[in-house]
Amino acid sequence: MSLLFIVLLILLACLVLGLAAWGGFALWYQCPGPRWARLLVMTAWSLPALATLASLGALAGAGGASAWGPLAFVLALVVLLCWWRGIRASHDRVWADDVACMLVSQVTGDRVRLDNVRNFEWRSETDYDVRWESRDYDLSQLVSADLLLSYWMGPAIAHTLVSFGFTDGRRLVFSLEIRRERGESFSALGGFFRKFETVIVAADERDIVRTRTNARGEDVYLYRLQLRPDQLRKVFLGYLERAAQVRATPRFYNTLTSNCTTIVFELARRLSPTLPLDYRLLLSGYFARYVYDHGVMTPGYRFEQLREAGRITGRALQSGPGDDYSKVIRRGVPGVGEDELR
Template structure:
């Protein structure tokens, strides 16, 4: 069967357009990959050369086929593509880098029934975004005393992007926060775009609220919201242990952070799906600033309140800013005053132990 001349011409044109679009996208992707992976001047030179080849590849489908020039362009593009692919495959994650102080250590755990020992729990004392007293602790927790979990969103780049954390509460008043973060090197600055191009490894941080929440609300001035999660004790225990398994996996096998597919929000969703496999995919998993609304729609937040009310009452900054810089337990109590679903007892003074460590003041760039 022969196509009509007009239809055949249109089909060839569509194929050429698709080939051109593929060349343009590959050119943009390769240029950005080179830019984020190489030092500045080599990156500029390599990205420029790649763009020249990419432009030639984009134009090639519209040139007359079969000429010596066309064959040369095709060969050059094929060789460049193979070299790019081989180079990209050679970029592998590592634990052996000069890490920033706040992501320098990996969480390790030992589980014996309900008794959990955690090594390298972060409990820094932040005086500002870049001034802090480092402190890494070994802590023990009784999973039989695990009684609550809170979803925390910290907005640092407009209303649609937030860092998501989960804080677990124990009967003795202690709180422990898990946060998947980029593992930034000392000389690096965070880049959401760089997160698409294997710029950063990822690390799972376990930290005291006075460290990981207070630095966002008080030191950085981010807008922080806290929501009580609805969960049974069995669900809380399962998610807590799932975080430890995730940390152990990262400890054994370094992994690249990915802004889209492996970030602070997707890890919470993946862990939640281990308990509720039917959780649906949703655009709010990508726009992390709306993740709490997604959780509300799935019935995961305190019942009986609209999302607007939960958000309004969950804004912790005014209360956080009034707390004493040295009162870790008081900080956790203060930020929960008025939060729907939080029993009054959680906002009352309770004894809380703190491990002792040696510390010295340091400076480093901020990790999101």
Template structure:
């Protein structure tokens, strides 16, 4: 057998091993996250699947036969068939903070938002529930700010957009996971249809303050340089996205359908010039991306911009009786 042929067979064998192992691992995680069983049984099912995949791979190598791999392929098709039956839903027992779906109606420049969240948070488990119907006149829309909230890695942040009006009011839109009651966030689970997507509209005192003052996160507010027409279009894109989620529930995906990628897709409808970039996934580096594409102040460096945009201390010093939106913008010029 020629060297080229042996190398080709070795490469094919390596590819088969890689595909089998990766698909086996994916299948194990899919079973663990989605089987409607207790944690022990889900662990057993996932382990059996993964061990079975590896055993068939070894058996195929020892016997020099493709039949074990064909059996695995058939089992994998059955698994994919089951996976296709898992559908998103708006009908579950949800956590209080995501219990209501945002919706909006638009009449000319007047926008009415139903289920705007305005909770008073003392701890993550102690809060006053308050949902509101609010009206906004887009003729009085004057600002759009990107809010980034960090809780661990400098590479990862939760991204939100806050719109400001000339009467001092602000409303924040945030794409989030829709947790069921008692459920906690898992970035891996976000790859395996564990969560639905929700678009939350909330008062800044609620959605920013809970992160800085209750959860100990580090928040930054970046004023965006957008003309009024673009701000209005982006606001209406959020309203449209919210209404679509009411009629068509969607799974959250850690990589492809998260807090930043959805905003990016909406922004691309307004300006097709926005480039794709790894920083749309590593959201902690969005300030550099904003700076590069020119949607923030470029008269200063990114480091100066970041320092000027940090609002954590301002938020933590604010009292409950203070105008929170005004307080977090009271930075030195």
């Protein structure tokens, strides 16, 4: 038996294992019913794969190999792929309160009318007042943008948000998030298998940032971005464009290709088309360093200085009900002018 033949058998075995694992997870996250029923379906799916591996093992041992296993596996794979292609994203589900409404925008010159801006009052993750608002903004008064990273599961993974500031002191935060159904919880692995739809949320900072620092106990960092007025406008309108696309055509969230960090990267490429792909787009906890390396943060500081000064968690926890949350969290952040803090 030649070495080439053995290598080919090993590659085929790896392919079968990979397809079997992918199919198993797809069935686990997409099949309805209790856990035992999903385990039963996964077991039935795995049998042709195991038979195929046994046939490959028999070939490697120069023994007789049955053809029924590989044939059954190919047939099962074709059926699985046809089923997978038929899974469609939908807006017609019973959504969790914080993602129940979709952003609607109307842009006329510099004037922007937004409906369904979220402004919840969060006392805890489960205790909150539901409040969706309509707001008007003047893009000629758009003066700043801040990148926020919120950490909840170690240094490598963070949720990415962008907050826009206006001359009147108002701020609006955009975030691409999973659109959870009521009672559903996030799963990074499930995000690879069409488990969740996606939604663009526009929210007040006291809602979408404060719930992370004060209600969920996440660790949040804020960095001032150095963007020209025309660039600020392009990124702001880019979020509105993406929100309109998602509203028109439901889309699945994907942990790798369509998440809170990749949308920032996509919009940044509108400003600089040559921005390179980077592992930090997947390991979003390091995304701030990627932005720093491309010269978009406040100059004259080491990244470690910006990170230390931009850690807003402590200031947020000390803020009181009567404080201006947005001003409190920006105290000492490089690039933030004194006029913003008055």
